Amino acid sequence: MTVLDSAPSITRRLVLRGAGSITLASLGIVAMPLPGALATANDKYPEDAFKQKNDKEAIKLLYGRTAEASDKIKLDAPEIAENGAVVPISVSTSLADVTSVAFVVPENPNVLAAYYKIPQGTLPNIANRLKMAKTTNVIVLVEAGGKLYSATKEVKVTVGGCGG
């Protein structure tokens, strides 16, 4: 039952993705896309970015550029997280034209935790729960109007959430 339910949407996404690349290729627009342009224009799962062990590398792979700190991003996370397996983290921003939001935890085995695509009409307010291996900064990246912004907050972790 579960497989049947989801099959149509997956097929449709594949078809759309295929059609999109054919159209772009036929126009000769995407001959050799830059890594950054590819990451933002493509809705494919950014598998390589999710495997990175270094926060700067992951951000570079995901966005192809560095982020600029912004005070227009509000990152909410606990000062002290007793259980690193479940750390509630949320973000909201007054930046306009937000197209994506990403959460990075530099001390985790895989630093990129989550990447959210924000279509037009969706508000840049997200709450989720992440695992944290140890005390570290949480970095949130907000892509808005073609630029990349970030905010950072330290979370002290009492019991790590990555086992070991």
Add this chain to the structure above:
Amino acid sequence: MASSIRVRAIANGDVTEVQTLIQHPMDSGFIKTDKGDFIPAHYITELTFEHNGKPVFIADWGTAVSKDPYVKFAFKGAAKGDDLKVSWIDNKGESDAATFKVQ
């Protein structure tokens, strides 16, 4: 089989707030059993929300999202009674989908 997806989508004026809970182990692949073997990674990679066939929110997740994931977001343009389709797929190719009414 009961759905793994629980969603509450509440429209307040033009803005609909969506809260989602999914039952999933979200195994990172870094945790060992009592015997010392690593539990293989098993986590949701993509979670998609569609309103009237148009994606309104796409989550790409890695291994650091907590077990039984929770996510909240809000979008504009939905009315009470509209359908919101939610689907996920994980790194083992398993998937689930369900449709909910905006309240």
